Amino acid sequence: MTAQIKVEHVSKVFKTPGDDVVALRDINLEIPRGQFVCLLGPSGCGKSTLLNAVAGFSLPSSGRIMVDGATITDTGPDRGMVFQEYALFPWMTVAQNIAFGLKIKNAPKAQIDAKVAELLETLKLTEFRDRYPKDLSGGMRQRVAIARILALDSPIMLMDEPFGALDALTRRSLQDELLKIWEEHKKTILFVTHSIEESIYLADRIIVLTYRPGTVKRDVLVDIPRPRDPSAAGFNALKRELAELVMEEQQRHQQAELRGLTTD
Amino acid sequence: MNKGTLSRAARGLWVPLLIVALWQGAAVAGWLNPQILPSPWQVLQRWYAYLMPMEAYDPAQGSYAKWLVSGELIHDAIGTLYRVIVGFLVGAVLALPLGLLMGASKRVYGWFNPLIQVLRPIPPIAFIPLSILWFGLGNAPAIFLIALGAFFPVLMNTIAGVRQVDSIYLRAARNLGAGQSTLFVKVILPAATPYIFSGARIGVGTAFIVVIVSEMIAVNNGLGFRILEAREYFWSDKIIAGMLTIGILGLAIDTAMNALNNHLLRWHRGLEH
Numbered sequence: 351m352t353a354q355i356k357v358e359h360v361s362k363v364f365k366t367p368g369d370d371v372v373a374l375r376d377i378n379l380e381i382p383r384g385q386f387v388c389l390l391g392p393s394g395c396g397k398s399t400l401l402n403a404v405a406g407f408s409l410p411s412s413g414r415i416m417v418d419g420a421t422i423t424d425t426g427p428d429r430g431m432v433f434q435e436y437a438l439f440p441w442m443t444v445a446q447n448i449a450f451g452l453k454i455k456n457a458p459k460a461q462i463d464a465k466v467a468e469l470l471e472t473l474k475l476t477e478f479r480d481r482y483p484k485d486l487s488g489g490m491r492q493r494v495a496i497a498r499i500l501a502l503d504s505p506i507m508l509m510d511e512p513f514g515a516l517d518a519l520t521r522r523s524l525q526d527e528l529l530k531i532w533e534e535h536k537k538t539i540l541f542v543t544h545s546i547e548e549s550i551y552l553a554d555r556i557i558v559l560t561y562r563p564g565t566v567k568r569d570v571l572v573d574i575p576r577p578r579d580p581s582a583a584g585f586n587a588l589k590r591e592l593a594e595l596v597m598e599e600q601q602r603h604q605q606a607e608l609r610g611l612t613t614d
Numbered sequence: 615m616n617k618g619t620l621s622r623a624a625r626g627l628w629v630p631l632l633i634v635a636l637w638q639g640a641a642v643a644g645w646l647n648p649q650i651l652p653s654p655w656q657v658l659q660r661w662y663a664y665l666m667p668m669e670a671y672d673p674a675q676g677s678y679a680k681w682l683v684s685g686e687l688i689h690d691a692i693g694t695l696y697r698v699i700v701g702f703l704v705g706a707v708l709a710l711p712l713g714l715l716m717g718a719s720k721r722v723y724g725w726f727n728p729l730i731q732v733l734r735p736i737p738p739i740a741f742i743p744l745s746i747l748w749f750g751l752g753n754a755p756a757i758f759l760i761a762l763g764a765f766f767p768v769l770m771n772t773i774a775g776v777r778q779v780d781s782i783y784l785r786a787a788r789n790l791g792a793g794q795s796t797l798f799v800k801v802i803l804p805a806a807t808p809y810i811f812s813g814a815r816i817g818v819g820t821a822f823i824v825v826i827v828s829e830m831i832a833v834n835n836g837l838g839f840r841i842l843e844a845r846e847y848f849w850s851d852k853i854i855a856g857m858l859t860i861g862i863l864g865l866a867i868d869t870a871m872n873a874l875n876n877h878l879l880r881w882h883r884g885l886e887h
Contacts, residue, residue, distance in 0.1 A: 407785055427791040437786040441804040441881045450800075451790040482881040502790065 352419075353380035354538050355404065355506065360413035361563075362399050373399040374410070375563035383505070386532055386539045388549035388556045390592065392600040396564025397542045398510055404540060405431050405508050417506065427451055430499030434511040436491040438483040444494050445470065445479040451502040469497040473527070489520035493527075500531065507532075509541045513548070525551055529576065546592045550585055551578055558592065561599040562606065568595055652851040661687075661855035686840070690856075691863055693836040694825055697753065698867065701760025702821045706814060708761070709768035713810075716769075717776025718802065730769070738763040738824045742831055756828035763824035764817035771813025775806030808882055811875050818871055822864050837863070 357379040364371045373396040381387055389397040402408045404415055406425035415422045417429065425431075438447050445466050452462045470476045473493040483491055492512055499507055513521040529552065532539055543549050549556045550572060558568040570592070574584050634654045640646050641653030648656065665687045671678065716723045738759045745755035779802050787801045829838030837860050844852035 405789065407789075425785070425789045427789065429789070431786070431789045433782060433786065435782055437782045439783060439786075439801065439804070440883065441807070443881075450787075454791045454793075454796055484881065484883045498790065 354383040354418060355379070355381040355540070356416040357381075357400075357404070358414050358416070360400070360403060360410040360415060362396070362403060362408070363411045372563035374403075375565050376413070377564070377566060379557065379566070379569075381538060381540070383538055384536050386529075386552060386554045387541065388553035389540065389542045389559060390544065390546065390549045390556050390596060391559035391564070391567075392544060392561055392596060392603045394603055394606075395559040395561045395599060397544075397559050399564065400559070401508055401510055401540060401542050404506075405429055427455075427502045428504055429506045429508055430502055430504035432492070432495045432499060432507065432509045432512045434514050436483070436488075436495050438491055438494055438498075440483050443480050443482055444475055444486070447483070447494055448497045448501050451498060455502075465501055469500055472500075472531070473497045487520075488516050489524060492516065492524060496528070496531070500535065503535075504537075506538045506540070509539065511542050511544070514543070514545075521548075526577075528552070544596075546589055546596060547580055550574070550588055550592070551580060556592065558595050559599075561602040567599065568592075649848055649850060652854070657851045657854045657858075660849070660851035661858070664852060664855050687855075687859060690835055690837045690840050691859060693833075694829065694838065694860075694863065695867075697756050697760055697825050697829070697836065698818070698821050700753075701757040701825065702764040702814075702818055704757060705761035705764030705821070706768045706817060709765045709813075709817075710772055710810070713769045713772025714776055714798070714803065714806075717773040717806070718798070723773070730766075734766050734770075738820070739827055742828070745828075746832060751832050753833060755832045756825065759828045760821045760824045763820035767816035767820060768810070768813045771809045771816070772806065775809025775813075776802055778809065779805040808879055811879065815868070815871050815875065818867055819864075822867060826860060 357377050360374055360377040361372065362374040364373055377400060389400060391397050399408070403410050404417075404422070406422045406429065409423070439450065442450065448466050448469055449462050452465060457465075466479075467476075470479050473496060475490070475493055475497065478486060478490060483494065486494070495512070513524055516524065525548065528539075531537070541549075541552060553572055556568075556570045556572060557566055558570070559565065560567045570588070572588065574582070574588070578585060580586075637651075638654050641648070641651075641656075646653070652660075665685050667681055667684045668686065669684075671681045675681065712726065716726055741759055741762060742755075745758045749755040749758055783801050783805055784797060787797055792801065825836070826838035829836035830842045833839055837856055841853045841856035841860075844850075844856060
């Protein structure tokens with residue numbers, strides 16, 4: 351079986367006035383269709399950089415990323431992105447936000463209306479269809495952002511710490527809804543998080559990245575059956591193992607910050 | 615309207631009422647020269663005469679409603695309002711596309727910015743001699759000056775509005791498949807509207823200042839013309855009546871702009887309804 355997303359020798363260097371920051375170094379990944387993958391690591395490990403490279407917002411300095419055999423050169427609706435900051439258009443209502451991608455594609459109005467109605471139902475947003483984003487809670491906004499991507503039927507969903515700003519209960523219910531959507535629509539999901547528990551709760555596979563330069567530290571398959579119980583023994587064993595790996599990188603991050611302070 | 619608003623409005627009435635009472639008292643006591651400062655009552659009478667039709671109602675001339683609005687004040691107010699609206703629209707319609715281009719493109723900004731920085735500090739009033747040379751007398755030079763007054767606030771705010779558009783909206787829209795033109799029309803333009811509207815509001819304010827000045831020079835009706843004309847005849851009561859009309863019209867325009875803003879920007883965070 352060939353991979354849907356192929357990351358080949360990808361490096362990313364950010365030029366800064368002082369010295370160059372190597373955010374990613376020689377990343378190689380193959381992600382098969384339908385896999386739920388979490389990118390895990392402390393701040394500064396390049397997980398968002400990798401996601402932005404797959405999204406096509408910021409192309410790699412070297413190496414290449416291929417989707418279904420074609421090298422990525424730009425962003426596009428085949429890789430729908432959900433941002434931590436929601437990025438809903440505040441001047442559009444909930445329904446207009448969801449319809450935006452289909453309108454760009456010049457889909458027939460009847461088809462847009464039907465799709466929007468269906469997604470409003472799926473994400474429990476029907477009562478809010480004519481509200482503006484400013485009147486919605488964080489959880490609601492993120493549902494709209496997910497619906498906006500689903501409207502385009504993107505085979506790949508990219509999620510950049512989408513639930514990072516939500517309270518624990520909202521976060522859990524959105525995680526469950528996301529899993530349901532993923533199972534129903536057979537999406538490939540690339541999900542960035544720094545929450546170990548979130549990654550184990552959601553993913554088929556967790557990729558732990560190292561702190562600067564970002565490389566793959568560990569590639570773990572999670573074979574705990576769903577629905578997963580965060581208090582179960584297997585869950586906790588994996589959590590302990592991953593915590594150790596992430597904390598090593600977190601310490602390198604802290605040391606680097608301290609060095610930065612002393613050299614200033 | 616609830617009790618709070620009423621009592622607040624009542625509180626705001628005390629000071630003007632007191633001033634008018636003192637003023638009337640001073641006039642009755644004979645301390646004021648009515649040629650220089652007429653009494654409030656005299657102003658009010660003159661205002662009423664200015665507002666009402668000059669001739670008695672004659673059914674042969676047309677309907678009663680038409681007769682009722684045939685007063686000089688109504689004509690002047692309509693003339694002034696017409697110039698403000700046309701002048702503002704001309705200025706804003708020219709400023710908007712240029713501002714969008716200058717905000718979106720560094721190159722276009724580089725071409726136009728030095729010229730604009732030199733022209734912008736010149737008050738529209740300084741263009742009066744040229745405007746009369748170019749357009750003669752009448753509405754044309756007035757509208758030119760008003761358009762000029764409205765142009766710069768709308769332009770500067772449009773540029774600022776386009777520049778402050780959060781790049782995350784652009785990324786999200788491109789991710790959803792938006793091309794350059796969709797990005798411009800559906801994302802950059804609406805995201806910039808709060809800035810553009812506050813520029814429009816400043817522009818209308820400037821237009822209103824310029825209209826009064828240009829009416830004093832280029833035309834022979836309108837509120838600005840009327841108060842200057844009243845001075846020729848030493849009608850100080852009519853001058854004050856005209857000034858108060860200008861104040862009320864300005865307030866009405868600003869209130870209408872504000873209501874329009876609140877409606878069109880109802881999606882905007884931090885707006886009180």
